[in-house]
Amino acid sequence: xxxxxxxxxxxxxxxxxxxxxxxxxxxxxxxxxxxxxxxxxxxxxxxxxxxxxxxxxxxxxxxxxxxxxxxxxxxxxxxxxxxxxxxxxxxxxxxxxxxxxxxxxxxxxxxxxxxxxxxxxxxxxxxxxxxxxxxxxxxxxxxxxxxxxxxxxxxxxxxxxxxxxxxxxxxxxxxxxxxxxxxxxxxxxxxxxxxxxxxxxxxxxxxxxxxxxxxxxxxxxxxx
Amino acid sequence: xxxxxxxxxxxxxxxxxxxxxxxxxxxxxxxxxxxxxxxxxxxxxxxxxxxxxxxxxxxxxxxxxxxxxxxxxxxxxxxxxxxxxxxxxxxxxxxxxxxxxxxxxxxxxxxxxxxxxxxxxxxxxxxxxxxxxxxxxxxxxxxxxxxxxxxxxxxxxxxxxxxxxxx
Numbered sequence: 025x026x027x028x029x030x031x032x033x034x035x036x037x038x039x040x041x042x043x044x045x046x047x048x049x050x051x052x053x054x055x056x057x058x059x060x061x062x063x064x065x066x067x068x069x070x071x072x073x074x075x076x077x078x079x080x081x082x083x084x085x086x087x088x089x090x091x092x093x094x095x096x097x098x099x100x101x102x103x104x105x106x107x108x109x110x111x112x113x114x115x116x117x118x119x120x121x122x123x124x125x126x127x128x129x130x131x132x133x134x135x136x137x138x139x140x141x142x143x144x145x146x147x148x149x150x151x152x153x154x155x156x157x158x159x160x161x162x163x164x165x166x167x168x169x170x171x172x173x174x175x176x177x178x179x180x181x182x183x184x185x186x187x188x189x190x191x192x193x194x195x196x197x198x199x200x201x202x203x204x205x206x207x208x209x210x211x212x213x214x215x216x217x218x219x220x221x222x223x224x225x226x227x228x229x230x231x232x233x234x235x236x237x238x239x240x241x242x243x244x245x246x247x248x
Numbered sequence: 249x250x251x252x253x254x255x256x257x258x259x260x261x262x263x264x265x266x267x268x269x270x271x272x273x274x275x276x277x278x279x280x281x282x283x284x285x286x287x288x289x290x291x292x293x294x295x296x297x298x299x300x301x302x303x304x305x306x307x308x309x310x311x312x313x314x315x316x317x318x319x320x321x322x323x324x325x326x327x328x329x330x331x332x333x334x335x336x337x338x339x340x341x342x343x344x345x346x347x348x349x350x351x352x353x354x355x356x357x358x359x360x361x362x363x364x365x366x367x368x369x370x371x372x373x374x375x376x377x378x379x380x381x382x383x384x385x386x387x388x389x390x391x392x393x394x395x396x397x398x399x400x401x402x403x404x405x406x407x408x409x410x411x412x413x414x415x
Contacts, residue, residue: 039254046258053266060274067281069288075281082278101279102271110266131255139260 031129045129052117052126056109081105092239096151100238103143107136108231111186115223118194119216127226128191130183137182140234141175148241156241182233189226193219377401 032043063078071079085105089097111127118125126132148156160171197219200212381398 033253036254039257041253041258042255045255046262049259049262053262053269056266057269057273060270064274064277067277069281069285078278079282082275082282102275103267105275106263106267106270109270110263126259129255129259131252132259134252135256135259136263139263 042129042131044124045126045132048114048117048124049126049132051123052110052113055113055117056106059113060109088235089239092235093242097239097242100235100242104231104235104238107140107234108227111136111227111230112224115190115227116220118190119197119219119223125190125194125223127186128194130187133187134179134183136230137179140182140237141179144178144237144241145175147238151242178237182230186226186230189222193222374402 031045033040034043035041063074067075082101082105085101086098089101089104093100114125114127114132116125117123118128145156160175161168193215196215197212200215204211377398384398
């Protein structure tokens with residue numbers, strides 16, 4: 025049972041790393057890759073079993089992207105699906121005893137959120153050029169202040185929402201296990217079930233908001 | 249608890265690696281498979297359309313051929329009927345002519361026989377009348393009445409009827 029808020033750190037090349045977060049991230053990556061490879065190996069022209077599910081997910085994702093970003097947003101599909109799977113596995117990994125979610129570390133969530141926001145602005149500038157900068161000054165130049173606050177708020181809210189939810193869930197699991205006698209598992213079980221739900225919802229929210237931000241940058245003007 | 253350090257960079261790099269790997273090992277194959285299936289379905293549909301068009305064309309061709317064949321058969325039948333009718337007509341004509349010919353020759357025969365018979369009878373009648381005349385002359389040679397009688401008798405022999413008998 026690790027202590028809450030105290031992280032094992034390692035020093036490497038002048039940087040400090042949270043060792044547990046890194047290990048859990050690698051485990052998460054391995055699980056995600058394993059699931060993905062298992063689900064997509066032995067693909068056949070006539071789909072059977074899991075292939076149907078995987079294809080349905082990909083097709084649904086493409087439809088979502090087409091609806092929100094237009095056709096030229098398709099290249100973001102692997103990013104979005106990776107994001108969702110990584111967050112889902114991350115969130116649920118912490119519910120296993122002795123494990124921790126990579127997403128209970130602000131480094132992870134803020135890293136992902138900043139990556140998304142950098143992509144949003146980068147793609148916006150790349151795809152729309154001057155128009156993208158101009159839209160911060162609309163409808164009047166004064167709005168640039170509000171828009172700037174909004175743009176800064178986006179990654180912070182993304183990161184802290186996920187971080188707070190997951191960390192709170194894990195803390196409460198530890199606390200419940202310490203508070204309750206071993207013959208009274210009901211509160212723990214209820215909270216665990218709720219945490220599973222929360223993990224899914226938070227992964228979904230993070231992914232959907234990222235898609236919405238990206239859509240804003242990628243979709244062309246005439247598609248409105 | 250919320251301090252940021254090198255993990256921040258590491259996590260971004262980790263995630264980007266994950267994206268690249270997932271794209272290569274899971275996403276691409278699925279998309280390629282979807283695309284391949286779409287292409288195959290499209291191809292099948294196109295092929296089906298082409299086949300249907302081809303079948304329609306063949307059907308039209310066969311129908312046209314059948315119609316032509318039917319028309320030809322009808323023509324042949326008509327020709328045959330016409331020829332048969334002509335042949336029958338000719339045959340009838342020929343038979344009629346033959347019958348006519350036969351009738352004519354028979355009539356001629358009859359006519360000849362009758363003429364012969366008349367000639368023969370006349371000869372016999374002359375002989376008979378000569379004999380009768382002889383007998384009369386022997387009895388009454390001078391009577392002029394008897395001569396007239398004989399002449400009248402001989403004259404009557406020229407008619408179709410000999411005495412009261414029909415020829």
